[in-house]
Amino acid sequence: MILHASGLSLPGRLTEASLDIAGGELVGLVGPNGSGKTSLLHALAGIGRPSGTVLLDGVDPRTLSPAQRPAWLTYLPASRDVAWPLLARDLIALGGGGSSVAGLDLDALLDRRVDTLSTGERSRVLIARALAPRPKLLLLDEPTANLDPLWQIRLMERIREEIAGGGRAALVAIHDLDAAAHHADRVLVMDGGRIAAEGLDGPHVAAIFGVERVSGRWREADRRSSP
Amino acid sequence: MSWRAFLPPLLAAAFAASLLLPLAPLLGLDRGLAIAVLVELRLPRALLALAYGATLAASGAAIQALFANPLASPDLTGTTSGAALGAVVTAYLFGFAAPVALSLGAVLGALAALALLLALAGPKAETATLLLAGLAISALAGALTTLALALAPSPFAFYDAYDWLMGSLIDRSLDQAAFAAVPGVLTILLLLRHGPALDRLALGEDVAQSLGDDVVRLRVEIVCLTAFGVGACVAICGAIGFIGLVAPIFARRLTRGHPGRAILPAAMIGALLLSLADLAVRLAPLGRTLPIGVVTALIGAPFFLWLVAHMRWRLRS
Numbered sequence: 001m002i003l004h005a006s007g008l009s010l011p012g013r014l015t016e017a018s019l020d021i022a023g024g025e026l027v028g029l030v031g032p033n034g035s036g037k038t039s040l041l042h043a044l045a046g047i048g049r050p051s052g053t054v055l056l057d058g059v060d061p062r063t064l065s066p067a068q069r070p071a072w073l074t075y076l077p078a079s080r081d082v083a084w085p086l087l088a089r090d091l092i093a094l095g096g097g098g099s100s101v102a103g104l105d106l107d108a109l110l111d112r113r114v115d116t117l118s119t120g121e122r123s124r125v126l127i128a129r130a131l132a133p134r135p136k137l138l139l140l141d142e143p144t145a146n147l148d149p150l151w152q153i154r155l156m157e158r159i160r161e162e163i164a165g166g167g168r169a170a171l172v173a174i175h176d177l178d179a180a181a182h183h184a185d186r187v188l189v190m191d192g193g194r195i196a197a198e199g200l201d202g203p204h205v206a207a208i209f210g211v212e213r214v215s216g217r218w219r220e221a222d223r224r225s226s227p
Numbered sequence: 228m229s230w231r232a233f234l235p236p237l238l239a240a241a242f243a244a245s246l247l248l249p250l251a252p253l254l255g256l257d258r259g260l261a262i263a264v265l266v267e268l269r270l271p272r273a274l275l276a277l278a279y280g281a282t283l284a285a286s287g288a289a290i291q292a293l294f295a296n297p298l299a300s301p302d303l304t305g306t307t308s309g310a311a312l313g314a315v316v317t318a319y320l321f322g323f324a325a326p327v328a329l330s331l332g333a334v335l336g337a338l339a340a341l342a343l344l345l346a347l348a349g350p351k352a353e354t355a356t357l358l359l360a361g362l363a364i365s366a367l368a369g370a371l372t373t374l375a376l377a378l379a380p381s382p383f384a385f386y387d388a389y390d391w392l393m394g395s396l397i398d399r400s401l402d403q404a405a406f407a408a409v410p411g412v413l414t415i416l417l418l419l420r421h422g423p424a425l426d427r428l429a430l431g432e433d434v435a436q437s438l439g440d441d442v443v444r445l446r447v448e449i450v451c452l453t454a455f456g457v458g459a460c461v462a463i464c465g466a467i468g469f470i471g472l473v474a475p476i477f478a479r480r481l482t483r484g485h486p487g488r489a490i491l492p493a494a495m496i497g498a499l500l501l502s503l504a505d506l507a508v509r510l511a512p513l514g515r516t517l518p519i520g521v522v523t524a525l526i527g528a529p530f531f532l533w534l535v536a537h538m539r540w541r542l543r544s
Contacts, residue, residue: 045437066427066439075437083295084429086484094430096438113484129430139437 028184097133284497287471305364309340394520414456425487469527
């Protein structure tokens with residue numbers, strides 16, 4: 001197992017979450033707004049003093065120094081704001097893994113200031129920051145938000161490529177259920193601050209999300225059919 | 228990076244100029260007296276200009292990095308006025324002749340002001356909230372300072388305090404200079420240690436935490452350090468504005484926008500700016516000496532206005 005986590009809690013946001021992720025796995029994380037996706041990523045990344053156990057390859061990442069940490073895990077927040085007008089290459093380098101990443105078409109962006117980039121371009125730069133240290137575990141909060149359809153596909157394939165070969169894994173929070181089902185090896189479903197279910201087949205989808213798939217399209221679930 | 232090459236010689240030149248200018252009075256004196264003027268009068272003043280300028284600017288750079296906001300600075304966040312209030316209250320109780328108590332009072336005042344700011348505006352305050360909270364704290368500290376002065380036992384004490392409040396580097400002894408310079412330099416050295424963490428903070432508080440930084444502790448340490456350095460300097464020289472705002476902004480141009488890396492160049496630029504302001508005070512043909520705080524405000528305030536106009540887009544968001 002790359003990741004073994006158990007009993008992870010953040011007061012008021014996340015309750016007793018336990019999960020294991022194997023090397024090479026791309027795990028999708030879905031759930032309604034406020035269901036705890038970001039909180040689970042936070043707890044795994046050591047943000048906000050979570051309680052519970054996190055082991056990466058048997059090591060508690062909280063015992064690692066800031067210099068070591070990026071090689072073990074990186075976290076991409078959902079926000080694309082950057083407070084200071086840094087050059088893209090400098091921003092990527094602040095993540096601790098060099099200043100360039102292949103496969104994100106960054107060449108034209110590296111020498112531009114991040115405040116002059118479009119939101120989608122800035123997203124790619126911030127994603128590059130998380131990928132650059134080649135960590136064992138990638139924790140990505142809505143990496144495809146703000147990206148155009150082509151880049152949404154390219155990025156998920158890029159993440160897949162990144163963790164291929166075994167020793168690395170990714171946990172990716174995502175809103176698009178189809179994209180989650182398509183790109184992820186398995187999908188965890190969050191609800192009310194807990195990991196409530198696994199997979200996107202079954203009555204729990206309508207119960208948790210209030211939507212159901214009818215002849216290939218998602219629509220609001222018929223309330224009578226939900227348990 | 229070229230600033231490493233050109234800032235130190237500029238600083239040395241400013242220091243030499245602080246000692247030697249104006250030259251005429253020195254040449255008119257006999258050797259022993261000239262040396263006395265250099266060592267007793269001009270050396271403390273030149274050292275204070277360097278140390279106070281550097282402390283204000285390094286603190287400003289650290290506070291700006293911490294609040295992720297280029298408009299945060301010791302004076303605009305109320306730190307300087309808090310320190311001044313602390314010092315005036317202490318002076319009221321113990322007199323101006325007790326430098327240790329005065330320094331302690333100023334440091335406590337600065338600390339209280341910064342703690343109040345964090346409580347009012349929060350650590351990730353928008354520019355408008357930060358400036359309004361800073362303004363409120365400055366106004367409160369200023370009013371309380373005026374009240375303390377109005378209740379002063381003698382007009383003489385009032386005049387002393389008023390003179391000191393305007394900010395002045397004149398007539399300080401070498402001992403007094405040390406009381407400001409030693410805490411100041413210590414503050415800068417300790418702030419430099421936090422440079423890499425403050426740079427990582429540019430990625431956002433959450434990411435910095437995920438990279439292993441203890442952001443809460445970082446915040447407490449930066450607040451205490453800047454209160455310590457700025458408080459100690461205010462206790463000796465009074466409140467001097469705008470250096471802590473302006474110097475870091477120039478410094479970040481030398482570090483490609485890195486807020487943490489900017490602490491060292493900011494310190495050098497701050498030392499340079501205050502030395503130049505003091506030279507301007509000394510050499511201006513006005514017949515009497517202007518308070519140096521007035522000079523930095525006269526130059527700094529228009530710069531501040533330009534800055535606010537320049538980043539209106541940021542204020543809106």
